Amino acid sequence: MILFENIRFLDTTLRDGEQTPGVALTREKKLLIARALDEMGVSVIEAGSAITSSGERESIKAVANDGLDAEICSYCRIVKADVDHALECDVDSIHLVAPVSDLHIKTKIKKDRDAVRQIAVEVTEYAKDHGLIVELSGEDSSRADLEFLKALYADGIDAGADRLCYCDTVGLLVPEKATEIFRDLSSSLKAPISIHCHNDFGFATANTVAALAGGAKQAHVTVNGLGERAGNAALEEVVMSLEWLYKYDTGINHEQIYRVSRLVSRLTGIPVSPNKALVGGNAFTHEAGIHVHGLLADKATYEPMGPEQIGRKRQIVLGKHAGRSSIAMALQEMGLEADEAQAGEIFNRVKQMGDQGKHVTDADLQTIAENVLDIYKESLVNLEEFTIVSGNRVTPTASIKLNVKDKEIIQAAIGNGPVDAVINAIRRAARSCAEDIVLEEYHVDAISGGTNALVEVRVKLSKEGKTVTASGARTDIIMASVEAVMNGMNRLITAE
Structure with a gap:
């Protein structure tokens, strides 16, 4: 059984999508988005x-005269002045x-059904007389009397309307009802009919696909599901549902979906939710160790399709759920061997x-790995433990236990602050082999933002004319400082 045939897409990102609260697109931005949609x-x-x-007319005209292959359309009310401006x-x-619903007819335009039918016919004929393609749309169709809606559509066809559209204006359709309605409409009307869904109950994509299965020939969509309130049916979701789940060739260049999604997000200023289907930041991102272990064996274990289908790449992120497989894969991608x-x-x-609630970025991992790989070279001086006492009424004091050439040494020292105190304690404890080591520079960088960010400490140590630079990386600045000093000290001693 053929569910879908000759499906078209009307993208309304530049109209319904622009009605997203806070969005206003300039002429240049509309052109960029229109070109991307046309190329897709x-x-x-x-x-x-x-x-x-x-200003809006200038923008529409610029799009219309840009030489695009797509049909360029303007929204119009059933008012001749709107057609003139178009x-x-x-x-x-x-x-x-x-x-078309009694609610809209009586409260919004304060007319009756017969008046709406008559005006719709007059404006349709007017537009056709001026050479325009007309898609006659029923606003709030899902709350309209179906027989009245069909009568209005029939009038429109007689007046020359090329296409019809059923608008689920406040998202009240359910998929089963959508299929039933469109089977009725598509079999009883002699013009192709579109489906225009809003996402108030999260059914916009499901209702759109159900309507297409019932006989709709065109889907109204927006990139990233932009639109008033909860938005419209998302282009990427409808296209890839048809392509991947129903194996229907939409004719859309779906490898460009992610690029267009990012473009629209940037130009509208509306970020895409991380868990948004297909184009959200997390859609092809994996953290859980068991998932990454499965991916290493077969990418299909935890992905419904390859991310390259929409122009994306898979990502492995690290945090409290990370497993050894995740880290091994990430290190391999960085070219590091451990x-x-x-x-x-x-x-x-x-x-x-991860246990501190921190997401480990690529930069974090690289810093951690590079430090660990350096520290785990053969060391003569190794840290056993240390304790620091510090506060606004006490002199910072550090006690430390080191293993120096297989000998346990305990030492304590004071300093201007906790970091200074612990470094002084290290130097005292390692005096037998590191007496002449001088700390020349000390520098701290936060790898990413936040008070719990990974901190990288870089130090420059010298001994008898030889200088080394070493680093340590921890979320604790004192631990990072200890790591950096110990790392540099071992490198100087080993070189000597």
Whole structure:
């Protein structure tokens, strides 16, 4: 059984999407988005509503005259002045919207059903007389009397309407009802009909696909599901549901979906939710160790499709759920090799950061790994433990236990602060082999933001004319300082 045939897409990102609260697109931004949609293969681009303003008309006209392959459309009310303004913009078509529910007819335009039918016919004929393609749309169709809606559509067809549209204006459809309605409409009307869904109950994509299965020939969509309130049916979700789940070739260049999603997000200033289907930041990102272990064996274990299908790449992130497989894969991608002991220490440090609620970035991991790989070279001086006492009424004091050439040494020292105190204690404890080592420079960097960020401490140590630079990386600045000094000290002693 063929569920889908000759499906088209009308993208309304530049009109309904721009009605997202806080979004206002300039002429240049509309052109950039329109070009991206055209390159992706969208059939119709609703570039805006010409009645809105002179600036909006300039933007629509710029899109219409940009030489795109897509049909360029303007939204119009059933008002001849709207059509006149659309004609000024050189558009190919209009999306002519008539209120069809009694709620909208009586409270919004304060007319009756017969008046709406008559006006819709008059404006349709007017638009057709001026050479426009007309898509006659029923606003609030899902709350309209179906027989009245069919009568209005039939009037529109007689007046020359090329296409019809059913608008689920406040997202009240359910998939089962959508299929039933569109089977009825598509079999009883002699014009192709579109589906325009809003996402108030999270059903916009499901209702759109169900309507297409029932006989709709065109889906109204927006990139990233932008739109008023909870938004519209998302282009990426509808396209990839048809492509991947139903194996229907939409004709859309779906490898460009992610690029277009990012473009729209940047130009509208509306961030994509991390857990948004397909284009959200987490959609192809893996942290849990068991998932990454499965991915290493077969990518299909925890991915519904390859991220390259929409122009993305898979990501492995590290945190409290990370497993050794995650770290091994991430190190491999960085070109770093670690033995079992080194990998174990890297794993422990990542887990410590994760338990503190910290997400371990690529930069964090690289810093941790590089420090561990350096520290785990053969060391003559090794840290056993240390304790620091500090406060606004006490002199910072540090006690430390080191293993120096297989000999346990305990020492204490004071300093201007806790870091200074612990470094002084290290130098005292390691006096037998590090007496002449001088701390020349001390520098701290936070790898990422936040009070719990990974801190990298870099030190420059010298002894008898030889200088080394070493670093330590921890979420604790004192531990990072100890690590850096110990690392540099061992390198100087080994070189000597």
